[in-house]
Amino acid sequence: MDEVINYTRLTTSDKLPDRFLTCQVYNPVDPEQAKLGMIFSHVEILNPWFPTSQIGQTVINTLIREYYAGDDTSELVNFENAIKKVNEALAQIAQNGDTDWIGKFSSVLVLISGKEAHFAQTGHSHAYLYRGGKINHITEGLEQEEAPHPLKTFSNLTSGTLEEGDKIIVANTSFYEILEPSELKTIISSLHPTEAALECARILQSRGNQNANAIIFELTTKEELANLTPEQKIETIYIDQSGLSFNATMRNIWRNFFIPSGKLIKNTFQALIKDIKKYLVPAIRHGLKVLKRGLQSAFGATAKITKKEAEKLSQRISQKVSPIKEIKDKKQVKTLFYKIKNKIRRFLIGVGLYSTQKSKMYLVALIAVILVLAAAITFSIIKRSQAKSNHALETKLNQAVSMEGEAAIANSKGQESDALNKYKTVLTLTAALQGTKYEKDAKPISERAAAKIDEITKTTHLKPINNVDLGQGQAILTLTSDKLTATYYSGEIKQKKPQDPNLLKLAQSKIAGDKAVSSAFVPEYNLIAYVLKDNTIQTFNLETKQTNTEEVKINYPGQVYSFAGNLYILDPPSNQIWKILSEGGKYKNNSPYLKDADANISDVISMTIDGSIYTLAPSGNISRFSRGSKLGDFKVSLPGEEQISGWEIISTSASSDNLYLGAIDNNKARIFELKKNGTYIRQFSLDNSEGVKSILVDPDRNIAYIAKNNQLLTYQF
Template structure:
C-alpha cells in the first residue's frame, strides 16, 4: 500500500477529465478506459469511478470479463450509501475478486497473469485506487510526478484469481493535483518528463488531445488508453467541460464502441469512454449573442480611448542635407546644434503627421497604430541617413578626408564581417546545442519506452529502443548527457548479459616464484614467464618456456608453487594441455611428456613421432591428442590406448581445399574451431561449414582482434578473447552472441 498524506484545502471539489482511447484491429486482447459519474445526488456524494483495463488474453471472453468487472464495481460501490467510501470500495473489490474466482473455476483462465487493471475512486478530497499488472498510475503535484504504482508489478506474476484486486492505494488530494492512469504502452511513446511537461502546460482535455495528436503521428499505436483527471473546485469548471471528449487514435470501428458497451442501459450515459466519436463527442454550442455584443462594445471603447485629435496638419519638409565637400584631419568640428535641430525637426514631423485629418479618418484602431509605427520607422531611417551624411560632410572637409573616410569604411566593413561571423558561430552553437538537447530528450523517451517493453517482457523491443537511446545520448554527450548515457548503458548491459569487472582482484601472481628460480640454480634476476594457463578442477596450472617449469596454484590453500621441471639441456617446453588427471607437455625439439597430477611425476609419452615438428597449439580432448600444424596445412591426431597411443592420423582427409596459413589457435567441443588471421572458422566432421561471429551489442563496441579461443564439452559454445577491448565474449555453436565479461 502506498500512502501519501496532504492536508485538504477545500471540502467541495470538481474534476476535469481528459481521455485518450485506441484499439488496433490487429492487437489481441481487450483494452479500454472509462469514467463513471452517477446522476443521483446521494450517489454523487459517494464519488466517481475511473477504470483503465487492459486484458492481454486473446480469449473472445476478454471484453465480457472487463465490462463484467466494471458493472460489479459500480453496483457494489453504490449499493449501500450508508457505508463510508472506503468501506464501499473494499466491498466492491471483494465482490470483483469473487467474480474472478468464479470465472477461473468455470475453466476460463487465460486472462490470469494478463489482466492489467487500475480502478480509482475520487470521493471528496480522497483518492482510493486498486492496481494490478503493468498499468501506470501517476500523481502530478506542485511540479513533481509521483509514481503511485511503482514496484506493484513483478514480471511473470500469476496472482490467485481471488486476489486479483489487492494492491490498494489511498491518500488525500489537494486542489490542482492531476492523476494520470494509463496502460503501460503509453511509455513506449512518451517519457515521464515529456508527459509531465504536457500535463503542466495544458488542462486535462487539451493535454489528452496533445497526447492523441502525437500518438497519431506514430502510426503504430494499438492499446494506449489514458485518463487524465485534475482535482479542482467547481468555480474553475466551465459548462463545456461537463462531458470529456474521447480522443481516438487511428481509425476506430463503430462496432468496437457499441459491441462492448456496459450492460446496464439505465446508466449507460454516465459511462464516459470506450465509445465511438459519434456517441461520445458533445455538440459544440455557439457563443452567446451578448458575449459578441460585449466584445464589440469593448472594441469601440478602445478606439475612443486612443483617438487622436489636434490642430491643422503641418506640411512635411524634406530634411536639409549638406553638400559633400573635402575634409581635413585630425580635427573634426561637430555642429551639435545642427544635429539637435535635425532630430527635433524629424520628431516633430512624425508627431504632427499623426494629427492630420487623413490619419484621423482611419477608423480601424489597429491600422492607426500601424501607420504611426510606419511613420516612426521612416523618421528613424531619415535621422540615421541625415546624421551619416552630416558626419561624412564634416570628415571630407578635413585634410586627407577622403583617405580617412576610406579607412573608416574599411574598418566598418571588417567589424561588420567579424560581427557576422561571430553571430553565425553563436547561432551554429545554439543550433548544435538544441539538436543535442532534442537528441537527449529522444534518448530519455526511448529509455523509458524500453523500461515499458521490459515490463511486457519484450526483450527484443527493449534492446532495439535502448540501442537507439544510446546512440542519441552519445550525440548529446557534450551537453550534460553523461548521466543518461550511463543509465542507458546499464540497462543495455542487463538486457545483453554484459558483466563488467572494474579493477578485478589478482587471483595469483606467479612472479612471487621468481626467487625459487634463482635458488634452483638459474641465473640471478630470474623472471617468471607465463605463456598460457588452464584449470584442472579448482586448481590453475601454467608453464614457463624459459626455465622449463610447471607452476600450480592451489585454490583451496591459496598457494602457488613449482610442481615439476623438465630437466634437459636440449629440450624446451613449448605447449601444454590439460587431460584427465594429467597434463600433456609438448617440447622443442618435438617430444611429448605426460605429467601425472597425482604425484607430479613426468614421463615421456610413447608416440609415433609423425611430422608435427612445428605444432603451434595442442589440445587433449577426451581420449585424443590434437596438434595444430600450419606448416603442413594439417591437424594431426592420436587416439589413446591401453598401451599408449595409436599411430598418427590426419584430421583433414583431404587438405588440398583448405588453408591453415596464419592459424594460431584452435578449440574443440565436438566441432573444430580454428583461429587464423583474426577470423574463426568452423569444421564439422572434417568439413568446413558456414560460420560467423555475430550479434555483439553495439554499445559494447565491435569485435576487436581475437587473440585466443576456447571450447569444451561443457561450454555449449565458443569463448573468444578480445584483447583490444579487454573482454571475453561467449557465442553459441552457431556463432550467435550469448554474453560477455568486460574488464577494466
C-alpha cells in the first residue's frame, strides 16, 4: 500500500486556564496495529483543565485501546464498537457525579485506514475536506442542537473514501472564527500540511488567538512524502511560540524585510533613472546645442574677442542651460549608506577585524555570514529539539490524566486491582515530570492518585512521635512490657518508654551483646532471654539486674519467642521449632515442638504466639499451629491483589484480636493489620522510614519501632 498520511498538529505548548483543549495523533508502531490505520483525536471541553482533562484523555485512550483490541474483520465495525465504549466511559463518569462537562464537550474522532476515513463528531468542532479546489463539510449535520445523554455523546458517524491529494482539517470553533473554511481554501489546497499550519499559526498569532486547535492531514504517497524536506514534515506547530521554525523565520524575514527593501531600492533606482532621463539628459543636450551655436557665432563674427565679450558669452550659455532638479531623496540614501558603512567599519575596528585589504574584508564578511547561518540553524535545531521534548512530556502528562480517568472508572465499578494498578501508573508517569515545565500540572494529579491509592488500600500515613539516637555498638532490641530495651555489644542495657525523648541506662550487664542473635521478653519472670551464636542462652533479670547462663544447649541459634514462661526457638534449617520449658525461670532442656510430619517451615522468617503459633514465610503465607500440629494456613490478601516482597515480622498476643505484619517495601516500613483468620483490615505507612533495618510491633499498645542508621523512630497507630 503506497498511500500514507502526512499530518501536522496545530496546538499550544501550555495548558489553557479556561478549557481542556488537545489534538492528538496515534500512529501505531506495532506492525499489526499499523495495518488497522491511524487515529486522529480532537477534544475541547469548555471547563478549567482539571478535572476535565482526565475526561478528555479518557475519551482518547478508550478509543485507541478498544479499537485496536477489536476482533471484527471490518475496521468500521471495530471503530463503531470503540465509540460505544467511549460513550459508556462518559456515562460512567457522569454516573460518578462528574457532570460539569455535559454541554461543553466538543470533539472529532477520526480513523484513517488505507483510503477509508471514518468520523465521529459531537459539539461544535468540525472537519472539512479539500479536494480539487472544492470544499466538503464532512461533519455537516452531525452536530446535535442540545447536549446529548452521555451514552449518546457520539451518536452520529460518517465515512468516505479518500483520493490521493485530499486534504482534511479538523478544528475547533475558535480556529474557524479566525479562519473560515472558504478563506482556508487557498492555504490548505496549495500547501503541504506543515506549511499550511505555519501560515495558519502566523495568522492566528497576528490576531492574538491562542485558543485555536487543529489537525491538518493529507493522503499522499510514500515517494512524495520522501521528497519533502524535514522542514516540510513537522508534526507539531505551537501557536504560542514565537519562533515557529527556521524556514518560517527566514520566510518572514524575506517577506517583511528583503521584499520591502528590494521594492524600495527598485523604486528608488527607477525614480532616479526617470529623473535623469527627464531632466539631466535634455539639459545636457540643450546646453551642447547652445554652446555650439555660441561658438559658431563667436568665431564667425571676429577672430578677436575681448575679455568682456567672452564673459557676456559665458553668461548667455549659462542662461540657456536649464537648472537640473535636485534629487534630495537620492542624496539622503547616499548619506545613509555611508553612515551605515562607517558604523560597520568602526565596529570591525573595535573588535579587531578591520583590514584595508579588500580580500581580508571579503573573508571576514564570508565568515560573518557563515556564523549567522550557523547560529540560525543551531537555533532552529534547538527549537525543534525543545518542541520534541515538550511533546514527549506533554504526552506523559496526557497519559497520566487519561490513566487517572480510567482508574476512577475502574474503581467505581469495584475493580480494585485494575484501579490500583492504574493509579500506580499515574504516579510513575507524574514522577517523570518532576523538574519540568509540566511539574505544576502533574502535582495535583499525583496527589489525587496517591490519595486514591490510600483509600483503596486503607492506608494511613504515620509520622514518628520521636526520634532517638541509639548510639554506636547497638546489638539487639527487645520489647519489654511498656518499654523498649536496647542491649549493646558491651553489655550495657538502656530503656525507653514510647514518649521518652531519650534512652536511659538501666544497667551494665554481663550479657555477651556482641554474640547475641535474638532476644525475647519473659514477663512471667521479668527477664530477657538472649540466644547466642554459640548455641547457649543467657538471661538478664530486669529487677535484680543479674545475668545468668542457662544450662540448656540449643540445636540452632535462631529467633527466640516467649509464651507462658516458656521459650520457643525457630529452626528453619531443621524444619523445626524447639520448645524450652521453664523450670521456675530456669531453662535446662529443649524438645521438638512440631509433630506434624507434613509441616514445612523451612522458609519461615518470623513467628508469633498467642497460644497458637503463627509463622510467616517470605511469600506472605501464614501457617497456624497448635500443640505441634498444623491447623491451616492462608496467604496475606491485600487490596488490589498487591504483592509485597519484603515481609519481615509477624506479631500478636493473647490479648490482641489481630495479627500485625511488618514489611520493608521499596525501602520504607509498612505495617499491615489482619484478623487472625487472614481478613485484611488496614495498613500503615511509616514516614521517614527510608533505610529501615528492623521493625518491632507492640500489638497491645499499638506502638511500632524501627531502627535505621543508629536511630530509633517510634510510631503510634
